[in-house]
Amino acid sequence: MPEKLRLGIFKFASCDGCQLSLLNAEEELLELAELVEFAHFPEASSRIESGPYDLVLIEGSISTPNDLDHIQKIRRQTDTLVTIGACATAGGIQALRNGANHDEFMKLVYPHPEFVQSLATSTPISNHVSVDFELRGCPVDTGQLLQIISDKLHHRKFSVPDHSVCRDCKLQNIVCVSVARGIPCLGPLTQAGCGAICPRFHRGCYGCFGPCHQTNTDGLTDWLIKDGHSSAELIPLFLNVNAEAPEFARTGAQLMRQDSAEGESHE
Amino acid sequence: MSESRTIRVGALTRVEGEGALHVSLNNNVIDRVELNIYEPPRFFEAFLRGRPLEDVPDLTARICGICPVAYQMSSACAIEAALEIEIPNEIHQLRKLLYCGEWIESHCLHMHLLQAPDFFGYSSGLELGKHFPDEVKRGLRLKKIGNQILEVLGGRSVHPVNVCIGGFYRTPVPDELQNLIPELEWGLQAAIETTHWISGFDFPDFVRDYDLISISNSSDYPWFGVTMASSKGESFDVKEYEQVICEYQVPHSTALQAQKIESRTSCLFGPLARINHSRDNFHPNARKLADRVNTQWPCNNPFQSILARGLEVVHAFEEALEICRNYQRPSESRIPYQPRAGVGMAATEAPRGTLFHHYEIDDAGLIQHATIIPPTSQNQKQIENDLRDYLPPLLSMEDDQVAQACERLIRSYDPCISCATHFLKLSIERVE
Ligand code: SF4
Ligand code: SF4
Numbered sequence: 273m274p275e276k277l278r279l280g281i282f283k284f285a286s287c288d289g290c291q292l293s294l295l296n297a298e299e300e301l302l303e304l305a306e307l308v309e310f311a312h313f314p315e316a317s318s319r320i321e322s323g324p325y326d327l328v329l330i331e332g333s334i335s336t337p338n339d340l341d342h343i344q345k346i347r348r349q350t351d352t353l354v355t356i357g358a359c360a361t362a363g364g365i366q367a368l369r370n371g372a373n374h375d376e377f378m379k380l381v382y383p384h385p386e387f388v389q390s391l392a393t394s395t396p397i398s399n400h401v402s403v404d405f406e407l408r409g410c411p412v413d414t415g416q417l418l419q420i421i422s423d424k425l426h427h428r429k430f431s432v433p434d435h436s437v438c439r440d441c442k443l444q445n446i447v448c449v450s451v452a453r454g455i456p457c458l459g460p461l462t463q464a465g466c467g468a469i470c471p472r473f474h475r476g477c478y479g480c481f482g483p484c485h486q487t488n489t490d491g492l493t494d495w496l497i498k499d500g501h502s503s504a505e506l507i508p509l510f511l512n513v514n515a516e517a518p519e520f521a522r523t524g525a526q527l528m529r530q531d532s533a534e535g536e537s538h539e
Numbered sequence: 540m541s542e543s544r545t546i547r548v549g550a551l552t553r554v555e556g557e558g559a560l561h562v563s564l565n566n567n568v569i570d571r572v573e574l575n576i577y578e579p580p581r582f583f584e585a586f587l588r589g590r591p592l593e594d595v596p597d598l599t600a601r602i603c604g605i606c607p608v609a610y611q612m613s614s615a616c617a618i619e620a621a622l623e624i625e626i627p628n629e630i631h632q633l634r635k636l637l638y639c640g641e642w643i644e645s646h647c648l649h650m651h652l653l654q655a656p657d658f659f660g661y662s663s664g665l666e667l668g669k670h671f672p673d674e675v676k677r678g679l680r681l682k683k684i685g686n687q688i689l690e691v692l693g694g695r696s697v698h699p700v701n702v703c704i705g706g707f708y709r710t711p712v713p714d715e716l717q718n719l720i721p722e723l724e725w726g727l728q729a730a731i732e733t734t735h736w737i738s739g740f741d742f743p744d745f746v747r748d749y750d751l752i753s754i755s756n757s758s759d760y761p762w763f764g765v766t767m768a769s770s771k772g773e774s775f776d777v778k779e780y781e782q783v784i785c786e787y788q789v790p791h792s793t794a795l796q797a798q799k800i801e802s803r804t805s806c807l808f809g810p811l812a813r814i815n816h817s818r819d820n821f822h823p824n825a826r827k828l829a830d831r832v833n834t835q836w837p838c839n840n841p842f843q844s845i846l847a848r849g850l851e852v853v854h855a856f857e858e859a860l861e862i863c864r865n866y867q868r869p870s871e872s873r874i875p876y877q878p879r880a881g882v883g884m885a886a887t888e889a890p891r892g893t894l895f896h897h898y899e900i901d902d903a904g905l906i907q908h909a910t911i912i913p914p915t916s917q918n919q920k921q922i923e924n925d926l927r928d929y930l931p932p933l934l935s936m937e938d939d940q941v942a943q944a945c946e947r948l949i950r951s952y953d954p955c956i957s958c959a960t961h962f963l964k965l966s967i968e969r970v971e
Contacts, residue, residue, distance in 0.1 A: 286604075287601050287603050287607075288604040292605060299683075302665070302668060305665045310665070319663065365586075365601045381580060382580070394581075410698065470700050472694065473708045474708045474709040475709075
């Protein structure tokens, strides 16, 4: 029998939902265990083995002083490193602290901030080490996750579709929530992968898979504003689980400026 | 002469979160037991300020990928309390169904992949599966049915997208729930078999004197409710939660701990608390099974919480079946409301125990203040106390065996990952 692929799964600041997406593979999990050695998966196995690893999946963002060192150590032991989920690829929901006053945040949550180690920012893994592939989503899609592992097993190039959620809606004949219901939706800007879940449930996409490759963000926000939505209403869609993905961060900031300008002109 | 030695041993694994256990001994007598939880701070209560109230269920879900529905439910109920919205029973039933999905998924994950391996000395559920293939496959299929409920009602199992303030974005058409029934029927029988299997495990004899706290209702087994019951005190209204239980910080952990304010004592939340208070409210199959499994009621052995989880899964299947069989699509998927200033509190029963939320909202519907008290931080002090009494007879063993035994005990509480923790190391400091 050929040697098994040595897989490591590591966690930084996160909710564990992306790792759980792997445990959610249920039946495939047992099959996978035949081909893959879970060399480091502390949430599933007490057997922890040191590197080197053939494939490492990283969940979570860099947010404490210790993380800075830890991620370098992991990279040195890893052949192929794939980041999984919005936390690891864009800093995640916890990156909402990035623009805020960190000391104030600390004091709000902890009576003794001095006991707690935390960086002022939450940043994606790729800001710190080289990353071979980024898998998007909050959480990642189980099918895409299995595909990445299978690609590595079969020495295939990693790739996932990079069109928009909006196109998936059209392919699935889902009635457009923006046109039919006047609900603001980031589907046209957001990378596919979820199967257009939110529009299926009659709500707008809030961008949990992050911006797709080619986006006409300004075109969409202009249209939504002409359609009667305020900047204030759109800000939380962009400044959400992918708030620090560059395209969303830029648009969020722009909408905030517009919103405060609108506020002033009303006074 | 005093000699101090710190020994680092193996990993505290199969617990969702990261942490360490530090034990210090003075002449072989336990001096301190500290459960170090160093989950990086993520500042939810801080960044929620200023967000529109509609965002809160989706944002707080990201606290924990294993129990996102609990966060969606506690936050929605608390905000609805602030807005004084009454949720009609038909929508409430759907929320209960969603919660059934989460309990089934989370409990079956914990029972089969995390805790059961400990009873046989295996390192993982996958290894357990080599020796008990039928039981583990059955467990994974049960877990999958939990996920299917979440997918039908919420689009996906981790961070489902359908819960909103006032109800749901879209209610399912009757066929969607009808189609679940065959799997639920299979699941009910399978869950009964699983619980029998677990009942035959060899449980360490470790009976405690717990102050058990959970929601308690006159007729419903608790997912939702407004009255908190304590096995060593008065029951209290959820609005008084923060007058009875407070969080405080210890230097060795980033997760806050909790205790009763007046007595400064620890309490235990979760399946043992619920089952001891409310097993009379179980559906018939779960009720009957509770009398037949291998335990004494009230059950105060933390290792047997796996049995309580098994019984709760049986109950959840019965509940889910009842809801699906009686389902008629509500005329409205959600109750409309106008934002207004208010204060709201709510607790619901996450798989691991009571999850309390408190929000203050301004008249534009923006969050002014948020307090979230998750189950793991509330159990942490109790876990430390239990370890303190569990450790003495183990101390003659090698350090790695001590570590294993402690991990086993800690895993039995199903400490939620990211509400709080990651376990990495046990260190024993011996001063002689
Ligand atoms: S990306 Fe989302 S689902 Fe994944 S770990 Fe982060 S918060 Fe959880
Ligand atoms: S529609 Fe958008 S927000 Fe909803 S699941 Fe898909 S990518 Fe995420």
